[in-house]
Amino acid sequence: xxxHVAIYGxxxxxxxxxxxxxxxxxxxIFDRAVVAIGTHPGKKGLFDFxxxxxxxxxxxxxxxxxxxxxxxxxxxxxxxxxxxxxxVKAIVRGLRDGTDLDYEMQMxxxxxxxxxxxxxxxxxxxxxxxxxxxxLVRQIASMGGDTTSFVPAAVQRALTNKFx
Numbered sequence: 001x002x003x004h005v006a007i008y009g010x011x012x013x014x015x016x017x018x019x020x021x022x023x024x025x026x027x028x029i030f031d032r033a034v035v036a037i038g039t040h041p042g043k044k045g046l047f048d049f050x051x052x053x054x055x056x057x058x059x060x061x062x063x064x065x066x067x068x069x070x071x072x073x074x075x076x077x078x079x080x081x082x083x084x085x086x087x088v089k090a091i092v093r094g095l096r097d098g099t100d101l102d103y104e105m106q107m108x109x110x111x112x113x114x115x116x117x118x119x120x121x122x123x124x125x126x127x128x129x130x131x132x133x134x135x136l137v138r139q140i141a142s143m144g145g146d147t148t149s150f151v152p153a154a155v156q157r158a159l160t161n162k163f164x
Contacts, residue, residue, distance in 0.1 A: 004029075006090040006121065009036040009079040011134060012052050013045040014155045015059055018125055018132040022094035025123040027069055034071045034086050036079060046138050046162065049074050058154040080115040090119045096130045 008026055012019060012035070026033045035056055039049050047055065053072050060070055075082035083091055091111065093104045101122070108120035125132075132150045141147050141159040148156050 003031045005032045005088045006030040006092045007034040007036050007083045007088045008092045011038050013047055013134055015056050016132045016134055016137055016151050018129040021126050021129045022123050026092045032069050036082050037074050039074045039076050055155055059152045080111050083118055090121050092121050094125055095122050096125045
């Protein structure tokens with residue numbers, strides 16, 4: 001029997017409880033997940049790729065997720081190209097609300113035109129994490145706010161260190 005693997009792409013700057021929710025959902029459907037961290041040379045994130053990768057690995061360990069079920073890669077082009085390179089057949093996208101659905105449906109349609117062999121799978125975020133965005137987490141943390149409800153403990157520590 002062949003292994004079912006999906007790619008889950010994003011900036012993960014930083015990984016939030018929302019991302020973790022989608023990753024758990026992905027692993028409930030697929031045998032393995034490739035977490036594809038988007039990196040763009042002209043766009044500086046709060047955390048560099050190495051920091052994001054370490055945080056994701058730490059969160060996976062802390063949450064009891066089997067490390068062998070998650071591969072972490074970087075990509076700086078199209079997600080469909082990264083998916084093809086990894087040999088996956090599905091792209092997983094998390095949905096928080098109707099606005100996400102409208103955008104993600106457009107993206108799925110474009111991806112299907114570029115890579116018809118790939119399926120897009122939408123996973124609705126759990127109600128407790130629907131409002132969380134990495135952008136808001138970064139803003140709250142930069143102003144000294146408490147982000148403990150929005151990110152795993154390892155990320156909270158990293159944010160505190162970054163802004164101290």
